[in-house]
Amino acid sequence: MSTTTWDIDLQDLWGGYNNTKILKGINGSLPAGKISVILGGSGCGKSTLLRHILGLNHPMQGKIHIGGHDFFSLPKDQFRKIRRRMGVLFQDGALLGSLTLGENVGLPLAEHTKLPPKTIRTIVLHKLGLVGLADYIDYYPNELSGGMRKRAGLARAIVMDPEILLCDEPTSGLDPINAAEMDQLLLSMKEHFPSMSIVVVSHDLESLYKIADNVLVIHEGQAAYCGDLEGLKKHNDPYLKQLLGRQPNSTTQPVISLGADVQEELSKWLKK
Amino acid sequence: MQQQTGTRTTAIAALGRSTIDFVSSLGEIFLFLIEGVRLIFSSPKQLTKIIRQMYFIGSKSLFVISLIGIFTGMVLGLQGYYTLVKFGSEGLLGAAVSLTLIRELGPVLTAIMITGRAGSSMAAEIGVMRISDQIDALDVMDINPMAYLVSPRIAASIICFPLLTALFDVIGILGGYLTGVTMLGINSGVYFYRIDTNVVMADITGGFLKALVFGIIVATISCYQGYNTHRRTDSVGPESVSNSTTAAVVLSCVLILVSDYIITSFLL
Ligand SMILES: Nc1ncnc2c1ncn2[C@@H]1O[C@H](COP(=O)(O)OP(=O)(O)OP(=O)(O)O)[C@@H](O)[C@H]1O
Ligand SMILES: [Mg+2]
Numbered sequence: 001m002s003t004t005t006w007d008i009d010l011q012d013l014w015g016g017y018n019n020t021k022i023l024k025g026i027n028g029s030l031p032a033g034k035i036s037v038i039l040g041g042s043g044c045g046k047s048t049l050l051r052h053i054l055g056l057n058h059p060m061q062g063k064i065h066i067g068g069h070d071f072f073s074l075p076k077d078q079f080r081k082i083r084r085r086m087g088v089l090f091q092d093g094a095l096l097g098s099l100t101l102g103e104n105v106g107l108p109l110a111e112h113t114k115l116p117p118k119t120i121r122t123i124v125l126h127k128l129g130l131v132g133l134a135d136y137i138d139y140y141p142n143e144l145s146g147g148m149r150k151r152a153g154l155a156r157a158i159v160m161d162p163e164i165l166l167c168d169e170p171t172s173g174l175d176p177i178n179a180a181e182m183d184q185l186l187l188s189m190k191e192h193f194p195s196m197s198i199v200v201v202s203h204d205l206e207s208l209y210k211i212a213d214n215v216l217v218i219h220e221g222q223a224a225y226c227g228d229l230e231g232l233k234k235h236n237d238p239y240l241k242q243l244l245g246r247q248p249n250s251t252t253q254p255v256i257s258l259g260a261d262v263q264e265e266l267s268k269w270l271k272k
Numbered sequence: 273m274q275q276q277t278g279t280r281t282t283a284i285a286a287l288g289r290s291t292i293d294f295v296s297s298l299g300e301i302f303l304f305l306i307e308g309v310r311l312i313f314s315s316p317k318q319l320t321k322i323i324r325q326m327y328f329i330g331s332k333s334l335f336v337i338s339l340i341g342i343f344t345g346m347v348l349g350l351q352g353y354y355t356l357v358k359f360g361s362e363g364l365l366g367a368a369v370s371l372t373l374i375r376e377l378g379p380v381l382t383a384i385m386i387t388g389r390a391g392s393s394m395a396a397e398i399g400v401m402r403i404s405d406q407i408d409a410l411d412v413m414d415i416n417p418m419a420y421l422v423s424p425r426i427a428a429s430i431i432c433f434p435l436l437t438a439l440f441d442v443i444g445i446l447g448g449y450l451t452g453v454t455m456l457g458i459n460s461g462v463y464f465y466r467i468d469t470n471v472v473m474a475d476i477t478g479g480f481l482k483a484l485v486f487g488i489i490v491a492t493i494s495c496y497q498g499y500n501t502h503r504r505t506d507s508v509g510p511e512s513v514s515n516s517t518t519a520a521v522v523l524s525c526v527l528i529l530v531s532d533y534i535i536t537s538f539l540l
Contacts, residue, residue, distance in 0.1 A: 055412075056412065083414055088412050096410075097400070098397070108414075110317075111413070112414070
């Protein structure tokens, strides 16, 4: 199988869970060698789209081409071969709770290579160092904060030097300094591995402007925009303007207090 | 009248539906077992995982098994003495205690104890991994989750259940000795002589065969329930993990007793 570039092409992709359709005909491309940011409201299906690209959910209709191959009609061994070249950071990290950070990050190496444990540990220490967690190599995931788990998840995602790196909200839950470092790390990954496709799901506008070469905006199950960052900024679509301008849906003030009688009943209990 | 016929048909339909569901899920569980067993031999790296599971299922169950074993033996000694003395044959106590333990109570009680200790935790652990994307993460790393999670547990159960049953039998026989000989005054030589003359090899192999089958049942059912936590229709999230765990324990215990009856009827 001769895959040299790792472009991801979505062609009229319909998908979701069981009988609920979440993605309703997405077209777009996530080119290799670039950082593509997937943007969209909470619950619009960004994580669902990643699950399809990873081959965890089957499309209901339409196709995903990876490196020119129709991903879901490949024979099983070639499907696995492509998938081995993907690294993923899940939204909640998805580290194995029964293994330490070091064992988690080293797991793909321990399972797929015959490297001696000492070499694996050296590699793991290096990757954990990149995300600032080298001191925590012997901690269990449950002994870490949410942000630390996320960074450890990224270390695991990059341990096999993947060709496609998919990150689900890498900066959410991180403080501004760590978030900036995460952006920096993604940018240097791009520099270091010029053929790598990096796909980042994010709500973080600041990191969007800093890292994105290419943006895919999902709205109501479809691609509201797919193209470069400059084009997005200039676009006239009202939804895109609202999204980038951080405008709420309605301009009227939200009504905070309940109806008078219910509020009074509740207050009685709160003051007890 | 119309109404009544209506409810009757829906009741029958519901019964039929749940029977079909049960039978088709048995088929699925069987395929799950075949795949799990096949993958035991998929790589030499499985050995370390099997040993780790043996430590968890085996070593960590030693204390409970010994405790249950000694009390079961003691109570068998008491009850057996009470019954046998009516026929003036209290000398047969050794044979009564050991045959009951080796043929029946040893395998069954051990299996039910390990279901509570290890089966429930297999279902819960794998269930949590399922709902927190950990199994998907394994899949994406091209680590077969069946090979990584299920096969070592099945292999370890196949090894540990017979061993723990043997321990249970031996400690139970000592428990019977405690009440029968030490407390009620049966001759110690007679106790062991009766065991020696009445227990034949077929009793022991039959007991081990049961333990082996129970081990396979408990590991398969528990892993299957945990592994399919996300497919439950009755609940989602943490509640689905707790329901999987309950289902694993209940279904394992029922199948232990049903298969016990079937195996016994073939062995007799
Ligand atoms: N396992 C599941 N089964 C059924 N529906 C699901 C499942 N997971 C997510 N959904 C539904 O799919 C929709 C999209 O979810 P998804 O997780 O893809 O959103 P998202 O864009 O990643 O949101 P966020 O930014 O909050 O992470 C939601 O409406 C959700 O209810
Ligand atoms: Mg998401």
